[in-house]
Amino acid sequence: MKDLRERFLARRDGSAAIEFALLALPFFIMVFASIETFVAFTGEQLLANATDTMARKIRTGAITSTMSKEDFRKAFCEEIKILMPCSATEAAKPDKLWIDVRSFSSYAQIPKAVPITDGDLDTTSFKFEPGGKKTINIVRAYYRWDVVTDLVRPMLSSVRSADGSRQNYLMVATAVVQNEDYQ
Numbered sequence: 001m002k003d004l005r006e007r008f009l010a011r012r013d014g015s016a017a018i019e020f021a022l023l024a025l026p027f028f029i030m031v032f033a034s035i036e037t038f039v040a041f042t043g044e045q046l047l048a049n050a051t052d053t054m055a056r057k058i059r060t061g062a063i064t065s066t067m068s069k070e071d072f073r074k075a076f077c078e079e080i081k082i083l084m085p086c087s088a089t090e091a092a093k094p095d096k097l098w099i100d101v102r103s104f105s106s107y108a109q110i111p112k113a114v115p116i117t118d119g120d121l122d123t124t125s126f127k128f129e130p131g132g133k134k135t136i137n138i139v140r141a142y143y144r145w146d147v148v149t150d151l152v153r154p155m156l157s158s159v160r161s162a163d164g165s166r167q168n169y170l171m172v173a174t175a176v177v178q179n180e181d182y183q
Contacts, residue, residue, distance in 0.1 A: 032148075040145055040169065043083050047143050048173040050079035055139040055175035058101070058130045061182030069128035073099060076141070084143060098123050100140040103131025107176070110138050114172055121170065136178050143171040 054076055057063040063072065070091045076099055077086035087095050098121065104110055115122040121142055131137050146168050 036148060039083070040147075040171075043143070043145055044171050044173070046080050046083050047141055047171050050076060051139050051141045051173035051175045053079055055137065055177045058137050058139065059177040059179050061133075061180065063130060064132070065130055067130075072101070072128055073097070080143075084145075094123070096144045098126060098142040099128070100126040100142075101128045101130050101137065103129060103135040103137045105136070107136060110136070110176060114142075114170075131179060133181050134179055136176065139175045139177075141171075141173045145169045145171050 054063065054072070063075075073086075073091040073094075077090060077097070080086075080097075084097070086097055089095070090097060100123075115125065
């Protein structure tokens with residue numbers, strides 16, 4: 001019996017397969033989490049670029065208060081559609097993308113914080129009211145990014161998702177511009 005036990009402990013034939021089985025799951029979780037983090041970072045950059053682009057159009061007079069809120073949302077969705085597609089009803093009823101466009105008479109009046117109330121994004125004050133010539137405008141965009149494998153990002157977010165779970169991340173992009181004296 002002692003001989004059989006010594007022979008069993010001395011054998012190393014299946015050690016690589018056992019080590020792979022033990023390490024494969026954590027390894028693949030880390031790989032997929034890294035990929036998702038990269039894609040989420042790219043999404044944040046896309047949201048920031050779209051916010052800057054739309055703010056530039058407001059600044060130059062290409063977008064004015066004559067444009068409807070739904071048309072603005074559709075134009076914004078066109079800017080981010082490569083990575084963050086908007087739903088068919090997103091222009092009329094926000095699901096993942098919230099946009100706030102307002103004008104102010106001074107820079108001191110511009111909101112400085114993300115409007116979070118009771119752990120959720122407070123969208124009650126959101127409007128679409130771009131100002132006219134020489135006004136100060138803010139364009140704020142918020143997007144709820146779904147998290148699948150990233151283990152850290154939901155812990156960093158202080159905002160609950162729409163369904164109450166913590167499996168999304170709130171992306172925020174802001175641009176402040178002073179309109180030109182356009183014709």
